[in-house]
Amino acid sequence: METMTKYHIPVLYHQCLDALDIKADGTYVDITFGGGGHSRGILDHLGPKGRLIAFDRDADAAENGIDDARFTLVHHDYQWITNFLEYNTAVPVHGILADLGVSSHQFDTAERGFSFRQDAPIDMRMDKDIELTAAHVLNQYPVGKLQTIFTRYGEIKNARSLAQAVENQRRLSPFTHIAQLIDLLEHVMHKKDKRNKYLSQVFQALRIEVNEELLSLERFLEQVPNLLAPGGRLVVITYHSLEDRLVKNFIGSGNLEGRQEKDLYGNVLKPLEAVTRKPIVPTEAEIAENPRARSAKLRVAERI
Numbered sequence: 001m002e003t004m005t006k007y008h009i010p011v012l013y014h015q016c017l018d019a020l021d022i023k024a025d026g027t028y029v030d031i032t033f034g035g036g037g038h039s040r041g042i043l044d045h046l047g048p049k050g051r052l053i054a055f056d057r058d059a060d061a062a063e064n065g066i067d068d069a070r071f072t073l074v075h076h077d078y079q080w081i082t083n084f085l086e087y088n089t090a091v092p093v094h095g096i097l098a099d100l101g102v103s104s105h106q107f108d109t110a111e112r113g114f115s116f117r118q119d120a121p122i123d124m125r126m127d128k129d130i131e132l133t134a135a136h137v138l139n140q141y142p143v144g145k146l147q148t149i150f151t152r153y154g155e156i157k158n159a160r161s162l163a164q165a166v167e168n169q170r171r172l173s174p175f176t177h178i179a180q181l182i183d184l185l186e187h188v189m190h191k192k193d194k195r196n197k198y199l200s201q202v203f204q205a206l207r208i209e210v211n212e213e214l215l216s217l218e219r220f221l222e223q224v225p226n227l228l229a230p231g232g233r234l235v236v237i238t239y240h241s242l243e244d245r246l247v248k249n250f251i252g253s254g255n256l257e258g259r260q261e262k263d264l265y266g267n268v269l270k271p272l273e274a275v276t277r278k279p280i281v282p283t284e285a286e287i288a289e290n291p292r293a294r295s296a297k298l299r300v301a302e303r304i
Contacts, residue, residue: 009035009037009289009290009292010035010037010038010041010099011099011101011237011282011286011290011292011293011296012237012280012282012286012293012296012298013037013038013041015280015298016038016041016097016099016235016237016298017038017041017042017045019233019235019275019276019280019298019300020042020095020097020233020235021095021233022042022045022046022050022094022095023050023094024045024046024047024049024050025046025047025049025050026046026050026051026093026094026095027050027051027052027053027090027092027093027094028042028046028050028051028052028053028093028094028095028096028097029052029053029054029055029081029085029090029093029095029096029097029227030042030052030053030054030055030097030099031054031055031078031081031096031097031098031220032055032056032078032097032098032099032100032101033054033055033056033061033064033073034056034058034061034064034099034103034105035061035064035103035105036054036061036064036065036066038097038099039052039054039066039071040066042097043066043068043070043071046070048070050070051070051071051072051090052068052070052071052072053071053072053073053074053084053085053088053090053093054071054072054073054074055073055074055076055077055078055081055084056073056074056075057075057076057077057078057126057127058103058106058126058127058128059075059127059128059129060105060106060109061073061075061103062075072088077127077216078098078216078220079215079216079219079220081220081223081227082223082226082227085227091226091227092227092228092229092232093227093228093229093232094228094229094231094232094233095228095232095233095234095235096224096227096228096232096233096234096235097235097236098220098234098235098236098237099237100213100217100236100237100238100239100243101237101239101292101296102114102126102207106126107292111123112124112125113133113134113178114203114207115178115203116178116181116182116199116200116203118178119177119178119179120177120178121133121135121176121177121178122134122135122138122175122176122177122178122180122181122206123135124203124206124207124210124211125210125211126211127211130210132210133210134206134207134209134210135174135175135176137149137206137209137210138166138170138175138181138206139170139174139175143163143164143166143167144163146159146162146163146166146167147159147160147162147163149205149206149208149209150162150163150202150205152205153204153205153206153208153209153214153242154201154202154204154205155201155241155242156198156201156202156205157190158188158189158190161188162185162188162202165184165187165188166184169184181202182199185198185199185202204240208242213243214242214243214246217243217246217247218246218256221246221247221250221256222250222256224250224271224272225254225271225272225303228303229303230303230304231302231303232302232303233275233300233301233302233303234251234272234300234301234302234303235298235299235300236298236299236300237296237297237298238296238297238299239295239296239297240295244279244297244299245258247299248279248299250272251270251272251273251274251299251301252268252270252274253268253270254268254269254270254271254272270304271303271304272301272302272303272304273301273302273304274299274300274301275300275301275302276298276299276300279297279298279299280297280298280299280300281296281297281298282294282296
């Protein structure tokens with residue numbers, strides 16, 4: 001089966017498959033199907049009785065659907081994973097894979113508005129059926145809420161002045177296209193800021209707000225223990241500190257805050273056990289071949 005697609009080059013491909021420890025007759029879930037590269041790899045390791053259920057809220061992902069009786073693609077947000085797995089009589093599962101990055105297809109399709117490298121409408125919706133767009137956030141959100149978003153989701157140091165600049169600009173002309181936003185950001189950022197990093201942080205903040213990315217991840221993680229069979233694996237690739245912190249906390253403590261609760265003997269009460277002490281990161285060779293893998297971190301845990 002072809003694993004590398006034009007739609008998306010799978011990040012940490014072999015490491016993910018190894019981490020899943022795939023059983024031929026097992027049931028697996030890929031919660032971020034995208035171009036289907038990781039899913040095809042999982043199917044290659046499954047026998048005739050194995051199953052794979054994949055999720056993707058982006059309708060474009062359906063174009064990469066796999067014609068295989070063992071495969072099911074669910075067009076929905078993975079935060080509702082339990083409902084759909086139960087509907088498909090697929091609980092418990094033996095492994096769950098999450099590649100949380102935006103797909104190459106989404107970045108490279110200009111009209112989706114995910115990239116600051118091409119001018120396009122300020123959209124950023126992973127699911128084009130939802131109403132909220134990044135343009136609406138910029139044009140309608142109160143200054144205080146904009147500041148919170150830029151601070152919390154983009155970790156932007158001058159979030160207050162940025163939010164006020166957005167307010168001043170939209171009074172003159174509503175935000176509609178990427179070029180307008182870029183022009184504003186280039187005037188607001190500090191001289192010591194690295195341009196691409198600053199733009200990436202702002203776009204990340206808007207994208208997370210529009211798609212409720214952290215909320216989806218939080219709700220998903222809280223469901224994982226009840227979905228995995230004992231010994232089942234959770235394999236997650238993150239691309240920024242906000243995602244990674246949630247995953248690390250949940251694996252280490254069983255909750256999103258990282259708050260450890262211990263039994264009478266001092267053992268941490270948690271449903272998962274980390275398989276790797278430190279996150280797995282891509283090699284220099286992979287980064288050279290696929291620059292979008294640069295910030296990837298792979299964490300692996302097993303259901304106790």
